[in-house]
Amino acid sequence: MATASKTTSASSKSTSRTRGSAKKAQPAIAEFDKDEELHAYREMLLIRRFEEKAGQLYGMGLIGGFCHLYIGQEAVVVGMQMAKKDGDQMITGYRDHGHMLAMDLDPKGVMAELTGRRGGLSKGKGGSMHMFSKEKHFYGGHGIVGAQVSLGTGLGFANKYRENGNVAMAFFGDGASNQGQVYESFNMAELWKLPVVYVVENNKYGMGTSVARASATTDLSQRGASFNIPGKQVDGMDVRAVKAASEEALEWCREGKGPFILEMITYRYRGHSMSDPAKYRSKDEVQKMRTEHDPIEQVRARLMDKGWASEDDLKAIDKEVRARVAEAAEFAQTDPEPDASELYTDILL
Numbered sequence: 066m067a068t069a070s071k072t073t074s075a076s077s078k079s080t081s082r083t084r085g086s087a088k089k090a091q092p093a094i095a096e097f098d099k100d101e102e103l104h105a106y107r108e109m110l111l112i113r114r115f116e117e118k119a120g121q122l123y124g125m126g127l128i129g130g131f132c133h134l135y136i137g138q139e140a141v142v143v144g145m146q147m148a149k150k151d152g153d154q155m156i157t158g159y160r161d162h163g164h165m166l167a168m169d170l171d172p173k174g175v176m177a178e179l180t181g182r183r184g185g186l187s188k189g190k191g192g193s194m195h196m197f198s199k200e201k202h203f204y205g206g207h208g209i210v211g212a213q214v215s216l217g218t219g220l221g222f223a224n225k226y227r228e229n230g231n232v233a234m235a236f237f238g239d240g241a242s243n244q245g246q247v248y249e250s251f252n253m254a255e256l257w258k259l260p261v262v263y264v265v266e267n268n269k270y271g272m273g274t275s276v277a278r279a280s281a282t283t284d285l286s287q288r289g290a291s292f293n294i295p296g297k298q299v300d301g302m303d304v305r306a307v308k309a310a311s312e313e314a315l316e317w318c319r320e321g322k323g324p325f326i327l328e329m330i331t332y333r334y335r336g337h338s339m340s341d342p343a344k345y346r347s348k349d350e351v352q353k354m355r356t357e358h359d360p361i362e363q364v365r366a367r368l369m370d371k372g373w374a375s376e377d378d379l380k381a382i383d384k385e386v387r388a389r390v391a392e393a394a395e396f397a398q399t400d401p402e403p404d405a406s407e408l409y410t411d412i413l414l
């Protein structure tokens with residue numbers, strides 16, 4: 066799991082922790098060693114290839130219902146994964162496949178859930194947006210925008226009550242950040258000093274509306290200001306920046322100082338869901354992000370520059386990752402559908 070990295074910017078301890086102030090933090094970049102770069106590369110690539118395959122299966126009509134891909138945002142969840150400790154929980158919305166893979170859930174179980182099969186994580190009855198694993202500390206997978214923020218606050222409450230030293234990470238989008246329950250949660254979390262890192266994945270758009278058109282204030286890291294919750298903006302396309310900021314936020318929570326907000330500035334390459342014509346942004350904008358800021362390409366370039374991996378080494382990793390994803394896709398197409406009797410199980414009456 067997390068290995069200590071050197072943080073090259075001294076700023077992480079100063080402005081970013083300024084409670085409730087509008088001061089901007091300087092970015093902190095954690096230098097990665099070779100193993101960390103390779104780990105980040107492999108983990109992000111697994112998410113990318115998994116999502117590409119999910120997109121294909123959706124196109125083939127094998128996945129029903131909604132399907133929201135995480136392509137472009139991989140550094141956010143992988144950076145946080147690299148900073149967290151065993152026992153820390155994650156909870157997120159419907160764009161959840163990457164979070165599950167980062168929490169070490171079996172790609173076969175995730176893919177089979179997408180195709181509604183018996184071996185799916187929710188026995189094929191939950192689909193893309195509704196998967197959980199208490200064992201791996203992953204609490205969903207939620208379709209109601211913002212709902213996971215209050216539930217994540219509840220996880221933080223449980224951690225404090227049980228004095229288990231764990232921190233809950235509640236992920237939500239820029240669109241969700243305008244939901245009322247987010248602020249009720251902020252109030253309670255700060256009042257009771259709950260160990261929760263609120264992670265705003267600001268991918269610039271809600272379903273089809275840009276942050277600037279939907280939000281009265283656009284620095285989402287400062288949304289906790291009136292509750293005295295510190296916040297920090299992070300380059301969410303750089304896995305090193307994400308890890309450094311996450312370590313700081315998690316430590317803050319673990320020290321009993323209450324919640325922390327991280328606004329990850331990121332971008333999704335695909336549509337909001339599979340049925341999005343994406344008329345609200347230009348192709349050039351997407352292309353620019355892909356070519357100039359891609360989180361995986363950044364790691365790849367560093368690995369090559371430093372001589373830590375050759376083209377062949379990276380190809381071998383890709384091959385390995387593709388094989389894992391192909392195996393998951395095969396399972397997701399051959400595993401049987403749930404028996405009709407399953408209609409009557411796992412139901413709250």
Ligand SMILES: Cc1ncc(C[n+]2csc(CCOP(=O)(O)OP(=O)(O)O)c2C)c(N)n1
Pocket residue numbers: 160208209210211237238239240241242268270271272337
């Ligand atoms: C309470 C609620 N309102 C509206 C919706 C419909 N809806 C689904 S996703 C979404 C946009 C959310 O955008 P954001 O929070 O930025 O997340 P992103 O999809 O960009 O990851 C909306 C309005 C919903 N699912 N739940």
Ligand SMILES: [Mg+2]
Pocket residue numbers: 238239240266267268269270271272
């Ligand atoms: Mg968004």
